[in-house]
Amino acid sequence: MARPTRARVDLGAIRHNYRHAKAQAAGTRALAVVKADAYGHGATAVARALEPEVDGFAVACIEEALELRESGIRTPIVLLEGVFEPDELASADRAGLTPVVHNQEQLDWVCAARPERAHAVWLKMDTGMHRLGLAPDAFAAAHARLADCRHVTDVVLMTHLACADTPGHAATEAQLASFQSHAGHLPGPRSIANSAAVLGCRAAHGDWLRPGIMLYGASPFGEAHPSAAALRPTLTFESRLIGVRDLAAGEAIGYGRRFVCAAPTRVGVVAAGYADGYPRHAQDGTPIAVNGQPTRIIGRVSMDMLTVDLTDQPEARPGDPVQLWGDQIPANAVAAASDTIAYQLFTSLSRRVPISYERSG
Secondary structure, eight states: OOOOOEEEEEHHHHHHHHHHHHHTSTTOEEEEEOHHHHHHTOHHHHHHHHTTTOSEEEESSHHHHHHHHHTTOOSOEEETTOOSSTTHHHHHHHHTEEEEEOSHHHHHHHHHOOOSSOEEEEEEBOSSOOSSSBOHHHHHHHHHHHHTOTTEEEEEEEOOOSSTTSTTOHHHHHHHHHHHHHHTTSOSOEEOOOHHHHHHOGGGOOSEEOOOGGGGTOOSSSSOOGGGTTOOOOEEEEEEEEEEEEEOTTOEESGGGOEEOSSOEEEEEESOOGGGTOOTTOOTTOEEEETTEEEEBOSOOOSSOEEEEOTTOTTOOTTOEEEEESSSSOHHHHHHHTTSOHHHHHHTOOTTSOEEEEOOO
C-alpha cells in the first residue's frame, strides 16, 4: 500500500479565484502568475484549466514559459524577470513570449534584436521596491527607445509594490505617486497590482492585474480582509495516522524532547514530515485536523513524521485521515505558526508527494 501523504489541487477553485481577481476591477485584464510551477500546484495543469478564460500568464523565466508552450499552451506569456542573456531573445521570439525589461542591458538587447515577429515589451520602473526596475528618471528615455523600435508593438508600463499587503501603508502611496510622476505622461497600459493590491488597493489596479498567491486560495494579508474572504482554498495537503499511543504526564515526544506532556496525553503519529514539504520549524500548537476535527502538533517535526495531540479523540486509530492544510486548516495559519508564509509552504511540497487534480464547480 502506498504511503498516504498526498496533495489534491482543486482546479475549479483556482478558476474561481482568477474570476474573483478580475471582478475587483471591471474591464481590466489579468495575468495569472504561474511561476514556480504555479506555486507548487503544477503549472501545466493550472494553465490548461485557466487557458479558456485567462488574458495571459506570467512566469519568472524562459524555462518555465517553454514548459508551458511544450504542453500546448498558446496564450500570451510574460517573462517577469526578462531574459538573462541576449541569445534568449531568439527563443522568446520563436515561442511568442513577452519579455519584461528592467535594466539597461536588457533594453540594449531588445533594441538590437532582429526578431521574426513584432512583440510587446513590459517596461519596469523601480519606484521603491529596490529589486528590479529602471530608475524613475531613466524611465521615459527607455520608453522612447522602445517606442522607436520597429519590432516593438506595445509597451506596458509596470512597477511592483513592496507593502501592498499592509493596506494603507505610506510606502504604497509613495510608490504610486512616483510611478504617476515619471510615467503619467507616457502612453501605454499600466500594470501595478499584485494580489494584495488587487484585493486592497483600487488606486493600483491600472490596466493589467497580476494575481499570484490569491489564485491559490491564500490571502496576501496578515489580518482578515473582506476582499480576501471570497478566496477558495485550492491545495489540500493530507495524510493519515500511522501510530497512536498513550503517554503519561512527564513523558517527552520526539527529537530534542521539545514537548513534555503536562498530563496524560494520547499521541498520534502522522506520515508527513519536512521531506514532504511540511515546515520543520512548526511550533507546538500549530493547527492540524484529524478526522475533520482541529487539534495541534506536539513535538518537533521530523523528516518523515510529525506528532499530534489526540487527547480529545479517544477513538482515533491508525489509518484515520489527517489534513495538514486545506479547507479545514488554512495554509496561512500553518505558515504563521512556522514563522513563514503560505508561498513557501506551497512551493516546498516535495516531489515524493503525489498530486491529484479535481474540478469543483
